[in-house]
Amino acid sequence: MDDLEKEIDEMYVNEANEYVEDDAEPVAEHACAYCGLDDVDCVMKCTACDKWFCNGFGKTTSSHIVTHLVRARHKSVMLHPSSPLGDTVPECYSCGSRNPFLLGFLPAKGDAVVMLLCRSPCNFAANTKDMGWDATQWSPLIENRTFLSWLVKIPSVKQQKKARPITAQQILLLEELWRDNERATLADVENPEHEQTLPETLHHYETAKQYVLIHQKLISAEEDYDKRLKENLTQRDITVNWETSNGKTLVWIRLPQLESGEIRLAMGDELKLIYTGSLAHKWESPITVARFSSVSSTEVACEVPHGHKAPLHCTTNFNLEFIWTGTTYSRMNRALNRFSKSKSCMAPVIRDVLLGKSVDIPLINTQKTLSLSVPGLPELNHSQLSAIKAVLGSPISLIQGPPGTGKTVTSATLIYHLVRLRKTRMLVCAPSNVAVDQLAEKLHRTGLRVLRLVSRTREVMESSVSFLSLHEQASSVEPNSQLGHLIQLKHKNGGLNSSDEAKYRTLLENREYELLNAAEVICTTCSSSADKRLNAFKFPLVLIDEATQATEPECLIPIVQGCQQLVLVGDHQQLGPVVMNRKVARAGLNESLFERLVLLGVKPRRLEVQYRMHPSLSEFPSNMFYDGMLQNGVSSHERLRKHVAIPWPIPTMPMMFYQNLGQEEISPSGTSYLNRTEASSVEKLVTALLKAGVAPEQIGVITPYEGQRNFVINHMQFHGSMVKDAYRAIEVASVDAFQGREKDYIIVTCVRSNNRLGIGFLSDSRRLNVALTRARFGLIVIGNARVLCKDPLWYHFLVHFKDRNLLVEGALSNLRPSMIQFGPPPVPRKSKSRLEQAKTNAAIGTESLAMDPVRAPFRGATGTTQTLREGMWDTLSLDAKTLSQSQSDWLNQVRQDKDADLESLDGYRSQASIAGSYEDEVQPEKNVSSAQGTSSAPSITKFL
Numbered sequence: 055m056d057d058l059e060k061e062i063d064e065m066y067v068n069e070a071n072e073y074v075e076d077d078a079e080p081v082a083e084h085a086c087a088y089c090g091l092d093d094v095d096c097v098m099k100c101t102a103c104d105k106w107f108c109n110g111f112g113k114t115t116s117s118h119i120v121t122h123l124v125r126a127r128h129k130s131v132m133l134h135p136s137s138p139l140g141d142t143v144p145e146c147y148s149c150g151s152r153n154p155f156l157l158g159f160l161p162a163k164g165d166a167v168v169m170l171l172c173r174s175p176c177n178f179a180a181n182t183k184d185m186g187w188d189a190t191q192w193s194p195l196i197e198n199r200t201f202l203s204w205l206v207k208i209p210s211v212k213q214q215k216k217a218r219p220i221t222a223q224q225i226l227l228l229e230e231l232w233r234d235n236e237r238a239t240l241a242d243v244e245n246p247e248h249e250q251t252l253p254e255t256l257h258h259y260e261t262a263k264q265y266v267l268i269h270q271k272l273i274s275a276e277e278d279y280d281k282r283l284k285e286n287l288t289q290r291d292i293t294v295n296w297e298t299s300n301g302k303t304l305v306w307i308r309l310p311q312l313e314s315g316e317i318r319l320a321m322g323d324e325l326k327l328i329y330t331g332s333l334a335h336k337w338e339s340p341i342t343v344a345r346f347s348s349v350s351s352t353e354v355a356c357e358v359p360h361g362h363k364a365p366l367h368c369t370t371n372f373n374l375e376f377i378w379t380g381t382t383y384s385r386m387n388r389a390l391n392r393f394s395k396s397k398s399c400m401a402p403v404i405r406d407v408l409l410g411k412s413v414d415i416p417l418i419n420t421q422k423t424l425s426l427s428v429p430g431l432p433e434l435n436h437s438q439l440s441a442i443k444a445v446l447g448s449p450i451s452l453i454q455g456p457p458g459t460g461k462t463v464t465s466a467t468l469i470y471h472l473v474r475l476r477k478t479r480m481l482v483c484a485p486s487n488v489a490v491d492q493l494a495e496k497l498h499r500t501g502l503r504v505l506r507l508v509s510r511t512r513e514v515m516e517s518s519v520s521f522l523s524l525h526e527q528a529s530s531v532e533p534n535s536q537l538g539h540l541i542q543l544k545h546k547n548g549g550l551n552s553s554d555e556a557k558y559r560t561l562l563e564n565r566e567y568e569l570l571n572a573a574e575v576i577c578t579t580c581s582s583s584a585d586k587r588l589n590a591f592k593f594p595l596v597l598i599d600e601a602t603q604a605t606e607p608e609c610l611i612p613i614v615q616g617c618q619q620l621v622l623v624g625d626h627q628q629l630g631p632v633v634m635n636r637k638v639a640r641a642g643l644n645e646s647l648f649e650r651l652v653l654l655g656v657k658p659r660r661l662e663v664q665y666r667m668h669p670s671l672s673e674f675p676s677n678m679f680y681d682g683m684l685q686n687g688v689s690s691h692e693r694l695r696k697h698v699a700i701p702w703p704i705p706t707m708p709m710m711f712y713q714n715l716g717q718e719e720i721s722p723s724g725t726s727y728l729n730r731t732e733a734s735s736v737e738k739l740v741t742a743l744l745k746a747g748v749a750p751e752q753i754g755v756i757t758p759y760e761g762q763r764n765f766v767i768n769h770m771q772f773h774g775s776m777v778k779d780a781y782r783a784i785e786v787a788s789v790d791a792f793q794g795r796e797k798d799y800i801i802v803t804c805v806r807s808n809n810r811l812g813i814g815f816l817s818d819s820r821r822l823n824v825a826l827t828r829a830r831f832g833l834i835v836i837g838n839a840r841v842l843c844k845d846p847l848w849y850h851f852l853v854h855f856k857d858r859n860l861l862v863e864g865a866l867s868n869l870r871p872s873m874i875q876f877g878p879p880p881v882p883r884k885s886k887s888r889l890e891q892a893k894t895n896a897a898i899g900t901e902s903l904a905m906d907p908v909r910a911p912f913r914g915a916t917g918t919t920q921t922l923r924e925g926m927w928d929t930l931s932l933d934a935k936t937l938s939q940s941q942s943d944w945l946n947q948v949r950q951d952k953d954a955d956l957e958s959l960d961g962y963r964s965q966a967s968i969a970g971s972y973e974d975e976v977q978p979e980k981n982v983s984s985a986q987g988t989s990s991a992p993s994i995t996k997f998l
Contacts, residue, residue: 084134086110088118088225089217094134095207101143101152102128103236109201110209114222115811116199117208121222124724125229129153133206144195144205148176154201156722158194160187170195173722173730174768194719198808255606255642257654258410265409266394269607270387272643277383279635284378287317292374294327296366303358303366305341307374312352319343319354322487322512324377327356331371339364340377342511348782351767357514361549385584386607392614399614403449408613408647410654417447418619420475428470430499431463435687438464441659445621446471452648452658453623456680457827458666458796465599465623466496472595472619473502473574481593482577483612485604485631487512489794493599494519494577505573509582522577524587528565537561563587580604583612592616599623600794605631606647624648626658627679628824629793666796668693670707671826671833674854678847679823693831699746700739700799700832701869703860708832711855712739713839713863713872718807721761727814728761732803732836733769738866739801739834740784744776750783754797756825758789758816762805789821792828800829804837817845839874849879 082092084099086108091097097106098119103126107119114121119131130152135141145152151172158177159168169187171177177192195202209217220228224243231238252275259265289309297304305327311317321343328338341356358364392399393408406413426442427433434442438460445451445468453468455461465482473480482497484490487508495518497504506522508515513525520526531538540558544550550558566587570576578585580598596617598609602624608631613620626649633639652658660680664672665687676684690706702708716731736755743753757763763786770781785797802825806813815821826833839861842848853876855861862869 086118086217088112088122088220088228089214091209091213091217093207093209093213094136095138096209096213097134098201098206099132099134100126100128101130101132102126103232106134108209108217109203109206110214110217111200112214112217112220114225117201118225119201119206120196120199120720121225122229123154124720125226126232127724129155129724137206139205144170146170146172146176148172151176153722153724154195155720155724158192160189160192162187173719174765175772196720197717198811199720252637252641255645255650256410257650262394262405262409266390269390269643272638272641273383273386273390273607276633276635276638276643277380279638280383281378281380283634284376287376289374291330291370292372293370294372295369296364297355298366303364304344304355305358305364306347306353306355308350308353309374310352312354319346322515324379324511325356326375326377327358328373328375329365329368329371330373331368333368333371334365337363337365342514344515351764359514382581382608385581385611386605388584389610389614390607393610396614399616400620401449401618404613404617404620407450407651407654407656408610410650415448415450418449420447426467426471428467428500430501431467431470431496432460434464434467435460435663437660437662438467441661442468442471444659446475449618450620450651450656451622452651452656453621454627454658454660455623455625456627456661456664456684457625457675457824458664458672459661459684460663460665461623461625461661462492462496462599464661465493465597465621466500468621469497469575469597470500470502472597476595476619478594479573479591480575480595480597481583481612481615481617482575482597482599483580483583484599484601485580485608486600487517487579489600490577490579491517491519494522497575497577498522503572503574505569505576507570507576507578507582507585507587509579509585524566524569527569528562531565537565580608580611583615588615594618597621597623601648602626602646603629603631603793604646605633605643606645606650607643609647622648622651626652627820629790629820663687666830667827668708668829668831671709671829674851675823675827678850679819695831697746698748698832699742700834701866702832703862703869703871704858707858707860709829709855709860710834710869711839711852711861712834712836712869713861713874714807714836715838715840716807718805721759721765723761726761727759727805728765729803729805729807730765730769732805732807733762733766734773735836735866736766736801736803737770737774740770740781741774741776742866743799744780748799750780751785752798753784753801754792754799754828755784755786755801755803756789756792756828757786757803757805758814758821758825759805760788762803763787766803789824793824796828796830798829798831800825800833802826802833802835802837804835804842807838807841813842813845813848816842817847819847822847822851839872843874843876844880846880846882849876852876853879 081090084094084097084106085092086097087105088107089110089112091108091110093108096108096110098109099106100119100122105122107117107122109117109119111117116124123129123131130143131154132141132143133139143152144154144157146157147169148171151157153172156172156174157170158173159170160177161168171192173192173194177189195205200208218240220240224240227243228238228240231242235242253268253271255268255272256264259268289311292307292309295306297306307327309317312319323343325341325343326338327341329336339358339362341358343354344357345355347353347355393405397405403413403415407415426439441453441464445453453461453464455464469480469482482490482493484493490506494504494506498519504522505524505527506517506519507524508517513523517523529541531541533539533542537558540550540554540561543554544558549555567590570587570591576588576593578588593612593615594617596612596615596619598604598612598621601609601622609622624646626646630649631644631646633644638644648658660683662683663685667686667688669686669688669690671693672684672686676682694706694708698708700708703710712735714729714732714735716729718727718729720726721728740753740755744750755766757766766786767781770784771778774781804813804816806816826835839852843852852861856872856874856876859871861872861874863872864870
C-alpha cells in the first residue's frame with residue numbers, strides 16, 4: 055500500500071474533518087457540487103447538468119464525479135479549461151461516443167501518446183496494427199470507480215480534509231432533490247421535511263387494522279416509486295419499422311437502452327407509441343411487447359391492436375411512452391381493505407395465523423385415500439407423499455421445494471386430491487405467468503377441468519396452454535350461434551357498431567361465466583385473481599405456487615376470495631419478491647408471507663429428492679442450504695456424458711471453479727459491472743461445448759450483472775469461431791431469469807474482481823443457491839477466488855471445490871490445480887448496534903437452529919423482521935451466521951450509511967443490494983500503474 059492509500063484510509067477512519075464553513079468566501083463556479091473542492095486539476099464538468107464534481111472520494115467508495123454519473127445516469131464529462139488538457143470532452147476516436155463508462159485508451163508503441171476508443175464495438179473491430187497502436191492493451195478510463203489520475207487528478211489528502219464532509223446517504227438524497235430542483239443544496243438535504251418515514255412490517259400484529267395500515271403505506275411508497283421510474287423512461291424522436299402478417303401489425307423499435315440495461319422489457323408489457331411528424335395525422339396507440347429480435351439485443355417488436363390504423367408509411371418522428379398501470383397495486387389495496395372489513399373473506403384460523411397470533415391449527419377430517427397416484431403424472435417419492443398427506447388435513451400449509459425436487463408435480467397431485475376430496479372448485483395462483491402456465495399444463499394431464507385466466511392485455515400473446523385459456527374457449531362457439539356470428543363480424547370489419555358491441559359483450563360475459571362455473575380448477579396470477587370475472591365466485595381452496603417470490607399483499611389477493619384451506623408452495627432459500635424501492639424493501643416488504651410464517655413457527659414440508667443435478671453438483675447446495683437432507687433421485691451414470699470437450703479436473707465430477715484474475719469494470723450504463731477476462735473464458739467454454747455437439751439451447755450462461763450479460767453476448771458474436779446463429783441461441787441471463795429453470799450445462803461468471811471494494815450482492819446466499827442448482831450435466835463457475843474467498847459463504851464454496859481438486863487455473867487446454875491457499879474462514883462483520891440489539895432480543899428465546907436459520911420458529915413476541923432476525927445471531931453456527939447475514943441483514947449496511955453504489959442500480963432485485971456486507975468499506979486503490987499511464991498527462995490524439 056503506498057502513502058496516498060495509507061493517508062486516505064486514515065482519513066476515512068478518523069471522522070474529524072478540517073472543513074470550516076466560511077460565508078464570506080465565495081464558492082467557485084467550478085467547485086464540486088458535493089464537497090466544494092475547487093482545484094481545476096481535480097474537477098470535471100457533467101455536461102448533462104452543467105454541475106462540477108471532483109475526482110476525490112471523501113466518505114464514499116466512488117469518486118464524486120463517478121458517483122454523480124452513476125446516480126444521475128449522465129454520460130458525458132468535460133475537463134476544466136485551465137486543466138493541463140484544457141476543456142476537452144473525452145470521446146471515442148472512431149465513433150465519437152462520449153460515454154465515459156464505455157471509453158478506454160490504447161497506448162502508442164514507444165510514444166507517450168494514447169488514443170481513446172470505446173470498449174465496444176470500436177475496440178472489438180479495431181484494426182490498429184498499421185498505425186502503431188496495440189489493440190490488446192486497451193484499458194478503461196475509469197478504474198476502481200475513479201477516473202485515471204493522468205486524466206484528472208485525485209485531490210490530495212490535505213485538500214480532501216478541508217472539503218465539505220458529505221456522506222453517501224446525503225449524496226443519494228441530494229441527487230433525488232436535484233430531479234425536482236436543480237438548485238437544491240446540502241442544506242435542503244438536512245431539512246427533515248424531506249425525510250420519509252416508513253413503518254416496518256411486523257411478525258405479530260395486534261389488529262387487522264395495524265396490519266392493513268402498515269402494508270398500505272409500503273404499497274403506496276412502492277407504487278409512487280414504480281410510477282416515477284416508468285415516467286422517466288420516455289423515448290423521443292425514435293425510428294420504427296413496420297411489419298404486417300397474418301392480419302397483425304407489428305412495429306419494430308430500436309432501443310439502445312435495452313442493451314445497456316437502462317430499459318427492461320418483458321413479453322406483454324404495455325407501451326404507447328405516438329407519431330409527432332407532419333406526414334400523417336397525429337396518431338397514438340397502445341402497443342404490447344410481442345417479440346424480441348434474435349439478431350439484435352436492442353430491437354423489440356410490439357403489436358398494434360386491431361382498429362388502430364398505423365401510419366405504415368412513416369418511420370421517423372415517433373415518441374415512445376412506458377405506460378404505468380397501477381392495477382396490481384389497487385388490487386392489493388382492495389385485498390387489504392377486504393381483510394380488514396370482512397371476517398368472512400377467509401377461515402378464522404387463517405386470519406389469526408396471518409396476524410401472527412399463537413393458535414393451535416386444527417386438523418381437517420379427510421377420508422383415507424388408498425392411493426395418491428394421479429393419472430397422467432409420475433409416481434411420487436416418500437417426501438412428496440408425506441407432504442401431500444400432511445397438507446390434505448391442514449387448513450394452512452407450507453411446502454418447500456428445493457431445486458429439482460418435483461415441486462410442480464407434487465402441487466398438481468395435491469390439487470387433484472383436494473378437488474376430489476372437497477368436491478369444490480380451487481383457485482391456483484403464482485406471481486408469474488410462466489409458473490401458472492407450467493402448473494396448468496400439469497393439471498390438464500390429470501383430467502381435471504382446468505381453465506387458465508389471463509389479463510385482457512395478455513390475450514393476444516401465444517402460450518403453451520392457450521387451449522386452456524378462458525378467452526380462447528369463450529371464442530370457440532358454433533359459427534351459427536349469435537355470439538359466433540358477432541365474432542365473425544368483428545373479425546371481418548375490425549370492429550362492431552355500438553349496438554352489436556353491447557350484444558357481443560353481454561353474450562361473451564355469459565359464455566365466460568358458464569365456463570368459469572363449470573371449471574374445477576382456475577389458474578391465474580395472484581394479481582388476476584381479483585379480475586372482475588371472478589367476482590361471482592368464492593374459492594374455498596387456494597394454492598399459491600412460487601409463493602416466496604410474491605410480496606405478502608400480493609399473496610393476500612387470492613386468499614381473501616373465501617379461502618378455507620391455504621397451501622403456499624415455494625423455497626425461502628431461493629430468490630424472494632421483487633421490490634423496486636430500497637426504502638420499502640428495508641421496511642420489510644421484501645419478505646414473503648411464506649418466510650414470515652416459517653419464522654412464526656409454521657413448519658414447511660420439505661421435498662427431499664432431487665432429480666435434476668449430477669449427485670456431485672447437489673452436494674454443496676444440500677449441505678449449505680438444506681441441512682444436508684437432499685437425496686439424489688438420479689445416479690452419476692445418468693448425468694455423465696462422454697465426448698464433451700470440457701477438461702473436467704475429475705472426470706466423474708463434472709464441475710469446476712475456473713480461476714480468472716481479470717479486473718472488473720463499470721459497464722456502459724454506469725450502473726453495472728463487466729469483466730472482459732471472464733467473458734473471454736465464457737466464449738472459449740461455450741465454443742468447446744458447441745464443437746462437442748451440445749445443442750445451444752442446452753447451454754446457459756448466468757451472470758449477476760446486466761453489464762456482463764450484454765458484454766458476453768457481444769463478445770461471443772465478435773470472437774466466437776462458430777457460426778453466429780449458434781451463439782445467438784445461447785441464453786445469457788441473470789440469476790433471476792434462470793430461477794425455476796434448468797440447462798444441461800451452466801457457466802456462471804461472477805464478474806466481481808477488485809482490490810478493496812467487496813463482491814456486492816454475490817454475497818446473497820439465495821442468489822448463489824439458484825445459480826449453482828440450474829445445471830443437469832455440468833457446472834463451471836468463473837471468478838477470482840482471491841476476492842471471493844473474503845466472503846464467508848464463498849469461502850466455504852471455494853474450500854469445497856479445492857478439497858476435491860476442482861479449483862483450477864491456466865489455459866483450458868492445460869488446466870492445473872490452483873495453488874491458492876485459504877486461511878481461516880472470515881467472520882461476518884457485525885456492528886456494535888447489531889450486537890447490542892442481539893443481546894436485548896436474546897430474551898425473546900428461540901428454539902435450536904440448524905444450518906437453515908430462516909426456519910427458526912419465533913413465538914410470543916412482537917417485533918420487526920429485522921429485530922427478530924438479529925435475536926438469532928448469538929445462537930448460530932458459523933455457517934448459519936453466513937446465511938443469516940447474507941439473506942436477511944444486508945439492509946443493515948444501508949442503515950449504517952454505507953454506499954450501496956452500483957448494486958442497487960443494476961436493474962435486479964433490490965433486496966440483493968448488499969455491497970460491502972462483510973468487509974470494511976475502505977477506499978480503493980488510487981494509484982495508476984505505469985502500464986496504464988503516469989501522473990503526468992500524455993498526449994491524446996482524440997477525446998470522446
